[in-house]
Amino acid sequence: MKNAPAFWSVLLGVLATAVIPAAVVYADRSPRVELIWASAAVPVAACLGIAALGTSRAGRRRAQLSLRRAGGRIAVLGRLLGLLGLLLAGTGTISLLVYGILTWRGRT
Numbered sequence: 001m002k003n004a005p006a007f008w009s010v011l012l013g014v015l016a017t018a019v020i021p022a023a024v025v026y027a028d029r030s031p032r033v034e035l036i037w038a039s040a041a042v043p044v045a046a047c048l049g050i051a052a053l054g055t056s057r058a059g060r061r062r063a064q065l066s067l068r069r070a071g072g073r074i075a076v077l078g079r080l081l082g083l084l085g086l087l088l089a090g091t092g093t094i095s096l097l098v099y100g101i102l103t104w105r106g107r108t
Contacts, residue, residue, distance in 0.1 A: 002068075003059050003062050003074065006060075006075035008055045013049070013056075016045050017045075023040065039092065043089070059074065
């Protein structure tokens with residue numbers, strides 16, 4: 001493989017964007033798991049998104065230093081997917097904060 005960090009950035013970015021929807025679908029279809037427990041996927045998505053951004057940076061650096069510039073576009077795709085994963089994690093964090101505030105206000 002010419003540019004392994006670029007490939008890993010795409011893989012980590014895909015995982016970062018897929019972990020929250022997969023957790024929501026699993027919680028929706030499972031009779032024993034409530035939807036609020038899908039929130040455990042939020043920090044996982046954030047960590048995977050950060051890892052995708054880091055490996056994307058390494059992949060872009062490797063592409064710039066090589067003669068054939070192999071993997072530069074793949075690293076950019078990994079960066080975009082990592083950013084999307086971080087945006088989904090941020091959205092999940094905001095929704096959890098709103099849920100917590102509404103639950104707290106409902107008790108008082």
